[in-house]
Amino acid sequence: MSNHLKPKRSVRGKFAAVVLFTLTLVAMSTIALASWVQVRNTEVVLEDAQRQIRENLEAKGRLLASNHALALRNSVLDNAFSDVDRLVKGAVTDDIDVIYGLFLGNDNTPWAYAAPTPTGEPPDKTAWKDLHLGETPTHGRELATRSVHLFGHDIQEFSMPVIDEDEVLGTIYYGISTARMRHTLENARQQSHRLLREALFKLTALVVVNLVLGIALSFRAARRITSPLANLTEAAARISSGERGVRADVKSGDEIELLANAFNQMVSELATSYEELERLNGSLEDKVKARTAELASRNKDMRLVLDNAQQGFITVHPDGTMAAERSAIVDRMLGQPEPGETLAAFSGRRDATFGAMFELSFEMIGEDILPRELCIAQLPRRASSEGRQLEFHYVDLSQGEAFEGLLVVVEDITERLERDRLQKEQAEIMAIFRRIMQDRTGFESFFRETQRQIDGIMDGSLDADDAVFKRIVHTIKGNCGVMGLGVVAEICHDLENKMEEMRALPSSDERQTLLDRWTIVRSHATSLLGDHSRIEVDLHEYQRLLADLQRLGQRPLLDRVGAWRFEPVARHFLRIEDQAIQLAERLGRGPIVVSKSAVDVRMDDRIWGPLWADLVHIVRNCVDHGLYPREEVPPGHEQRLHLGADVVGSEFVLEIGDNGRGIDWDKVRELARTKGLPCRTPADLVDALFVDGLSTRDEITSTSGRGVGMSALRSTCLALGGRISVTSAPGEGARFVLRFPARGIYVERQMAA
16 A cells, blocks of 8 residues: 555544543643652652761761870870871771761870872871861860861761860861762762652553553444454564464555554564574674673682682671681681681681681671660670680671671781781880980889889789789879880789779789799890999909008098999989979979989888989979969969989988978868768878878879879888878978988088089
8 A cells, every 4th residue: 555545534533532532631640740749759759868978977987086185185194106007097087978088186196197199108297188177277165067078078077185184185177078978968869860750650651541541442342443443453463473474464445554554664664673683692692792701801800809819708698607608718828618607607617716706796787675785895806826816807798777787897807917016025125225225324214123023923922902003003003104114104004904993902913924024024134234333343343442441441432432323313303303294294294393302311121212213293283283283373473393302411302392282281181081081180281181092083093093102102201210291381382301210321511503
């Protein structure tokens, strides 16, 4: 039939009023309404998702900055640069959203900085300025945020000051990437588009149903019109079954006949298209084979990379079992797992404690009671395997609310821990060397006295009196801290904490830890000290000189030369001055001026060594309790510490005082009353100052707060036959005077310094 054939009768006149009106009205109204509802719902859902994600991101940043600001306070006070550096770098390493971390001291000196670099190496000391904080970043007192674009990321930066007693010690900065937030929003947007397509598909199906209904109604109006359509339907069905030669024979004389002719023409064109498609399929199979071979090669290369990496990767399913695929290094670290074995059981074969802790913490994730992030954070991080130390990191593989498993990254850190140990040991060796070079006699005195105290701890001679034991440990900690022996001081600090927690003296294993470390220090100190003497003459010649002076009746010279074996008081005062200035600077009390007045006295350290070791407690109290914090110093006031020594009659008198706030006697009285101590007279309050466990500090620091230092001093003073007096008034400072029988002391002449 010609393409220009005109229909004899119009199909529109037979069923347009029923079919077209019904389908058009229903389809357009339904599609319009459903599309509007779907688009509106999508906008609401995306806005809500964006708000929740941003709130979660800000909450995460605020929590990270706030918690680390609190955690860094003691580390900054102790100048623990390595602890600060490890905490900041650990935060950046453990969380893929944290792009960089920075801690600036109150003098804008970077203590720790971790950020991406082009080479992958750690950033240098000035790279933190690329964060554009300004030439002189301000240290506010509240949490602050800002939005920046750094390192190829849109970043939300959170900063929080590290504060100790209203003093800003520095500021911690963390930059958190918003990439995952944008990724989540994009997923939500794609999901909404998918739902919209599904809705449109369903609406299309509804239109088809309406079309079928219209056809059914049209059958009732004109059977003759539907018969040609049935023929077309039958022909289409035969074509779909593979009969490509089928043609529709319709002679209705209307638009349906034109449709049949177009159908027949389409069938002819489809036959040609089928032949072309079969030809293309042949070449497509070859392309698929080539692509499959390429993917297999890439998978092989990826497996090669994973098996030769220094970190092991394990996938853990929600039921705790491990996936069969893992890095080859895992087998070398932990051995060969059994099929279907849980990670808890597998790791427990090498480290039972780690396995038990992992199993307990992993079960909490499945119970879904606590937040998943908190449960993952509680998973154990360290394990041992055949003498090797392993570190575990965990990545949540879940994409939605349901827990889908963990990626466990295992790293052998044995060499790294050994390097850290060697670095600490090297730092202590350098501290010993510096002290010997600066003040050999003072170090020898400290060394002998500390050795005597540690011997008492190890042989159990101090166990009869808990208070004495605690004083000795506290004294060792203070003196080792001053001498730069940080590891020994940390061990003593841990022993003090355990004694308070367990309400018992340390176990033999805990004491052995202290002895083992001290043995290493003693070995280094002995090798550096050698056998040199302070008197650079032969001892026999020295004794002969004393005998000659005595024979010649040169009593003044005899006393003077004999006193050469004793330590000058002035040298002790120089050490105390150095300790006080360093402590004041670290606690924010500096600068201070130390004045000294002393007679030319030499003292036998075999008698007086314990006293000089315990005087550090008075110095700490004067600086920490007495002197004003830097921001509270009255105008025109100069912070001063006075050291005095004199021999009055048959007594040796030591004086240590400050011009600070003075002792808070009201608080001392309240604390004494709480402990059931006498507190009515000034003498009662002075006695209370030296009672174990009484401290006017509300919190324990590495400097004060335990209430055992002054008690240790009084015990030493009493053992030397001495007595202590204390005078103090508000705003006039405090003055401690110690009086002793003058034995083991040589006085030549008066001097002033």
